[in-house]
Amino acid sequence: MTEFIAPPSCATAEPSTTLKVDEARKRILQQIDAIENWRKVALRDALGQILHEDVIAPLSVPPHANSAMDGYALRGEDLKKESTQLKLVGSAFAGRPFGEIVNSGECVRIMTGGMMPQGCNTVIMQEQAELNQDIVTLHGEHHPGDNVRLAGEDIQAGTVVLKAGHRLIPADLGLLASLGFAEIAVRRRIRVAFFSTGDELKSLGEALQPGDIYDSNRYTLFAMLTRLDAEIMDMGVIKDTPDAVRHALLHASNEADVVITSGGVSVGEADYVKKLLAELGEVNFWRIALKPGRPLAFGKIGKAHFFGLPGNPVAVMVTFYQFVQPALLQLAGAAYQPPLLLQAIAAENIRKRPGRFEFQRGLLRSNTANQLEVTMTGEQGSGILHSMSQANCFILLDEDCDGVVAGSSVTVQPFAGLI
Structure with missing residues (x-):
């Protein structure tokens, strides 16, 4: 049932029906189901996208043991407590491995990232070694296994490296590239339509008449939605008349997953707005024990979720970040993350x-x-x-x-x- 509550003034005492912030957020998220549609995108286009399914590593990273620094690869059992001397039998570079077996008493010049030669399990950094013709003398104390990156040290083949619902960050793209993924399955972008109401509001480029102000809310909403990578439909400033608002709500709800308004319709200052929302959908008008941004409307119009935000600029941003953004991320398929405090x-x-x-x-x-x-x-x-x-x-x-x-x-x- 749609519940209508008259908008309070700042001096109004909090009634027992006023919701706390956490409770309001909880109620909203309980009514948001993630979209199921997904698509494949090129890895370069995946930043900020929501993973549709778990990513399973098809190979280990690194795929082979390799050197962590420039030096000499050798058998750990050849190390002696005092000075160790070994015969240099070849070299190994990243992408150009040494293709023979290294025997006891031998070593290979190796560069950082070079594949460990067969038989070797230790690398001694070049600063702790002295080369004289083909004889390498080691200085200092060393231990078997030093300076070697083991195969699968970063990722083991067959493990889940990223879970469904994860929002991809720059490091993830590098991780996926290291596993050979050229494209990845992600949820489709959510579609969000928004508009402002108020006869005093003017769009940029229009001349201000006495009593007019420029509409700033659409620009903050556009920016916040852009950072969420939503498909955005900016419907501008809608005239404060029943026909104009009805048309805007119907058009927006038919085209988008979410409809957001600021001002006017958010708390039903005009009787026709209440009637329109009751006619077109199921919308609750809530008082939240919150400052700024006490009034909030939330519900559905058709298949679209609806958020009616306050008209004041800061209240729009506060209510968006605390209530709308978590809901949009959940709708997009992202796992809910409590706010960082x-x-x-x-x-x-x-x-x-x-x-x-x-x-x-x-x-x-x-x-x-x-x-x-x-x-x-x-x-x-x-x-x-x-x-x-x-x-x-x-x-x-x-x-x-x-x-x-x-x-x-x-x-x-x-x-x-x-x-």
Whole structure:
């Protein structure tokens, strides 16, 4: 059943029906099933994609034992407590192995990455050896097995190297290349449509009239969705009329997996918006014990998931990162990862009243004692976007917190962990 709750003011006390942040996130994720469609992509195009299936290593890495440095390959049993002398019988380079058996009393000049010659299990670095014609004299203490990379030391053939649901990072591409994969199976990209509502909003390039403002929310949403590698459908600013909003919602829900709006439809300020959403889908209007971003709408219109975000710029970004992004990643087939949280020292007093979970914007850095320290980035109002532009983390203050004294420990969520 669709539940409608009138939008609260900032002074409104939190009612018992208000959801906590973790509970709201949990409820959303419980209703998100991953898409099943997948495709093969070239390895160079796989960055940021979600693996459709486990990746099984078809071979070992490295495929053969090799030298970890430039030096001399030999039999470990030939090492003596005192000076060891061996006869040089050949050389082994990376890609050009020594093709004969090395007998007792013999050694081979070997380069880093060179395949270990048959019979050899030890490499002595060149700085600890002296070559005189074809006789190599070893200096210092050595042990059998020194400076050798064993076959399969990195990866054993037949093992799972990456699991389904893993989001590919640069190191993964190198890992897959080392296993010989030219292409890989990934989930298809999710399609997200979004638009803003509000007669006061103007797109870039339009002249502002008295009372107008430029629409910034679509640009932050576009950027955040781009970093998630979604297929994006920017529908612009929609006129605040029943027909325009109905048409936009129907078109978006027919074309996309997810529909996101900012302003207007997010909390049903106008009666026709409530009626439209009730008519077209199943949408809940929630109050969340959250600042900024208390109102949130979530549900489905047709087959598309729907998120109605607040209109204030910072509230849009906070609610996106805390609720929408985890849902989109789960929809895309990624395994859910709890937010990365760190402890830092508050470099200044932080004001807060109990009641709501606050995401204040902060600048995280190391102090002179090499400790993590965080400062606020100025005014924290939900419409002050430059506080986000200057920040590199959220300062997390829970519902019971009534302020923080400078020097106290606080929890921070780095933006780097938000993709």
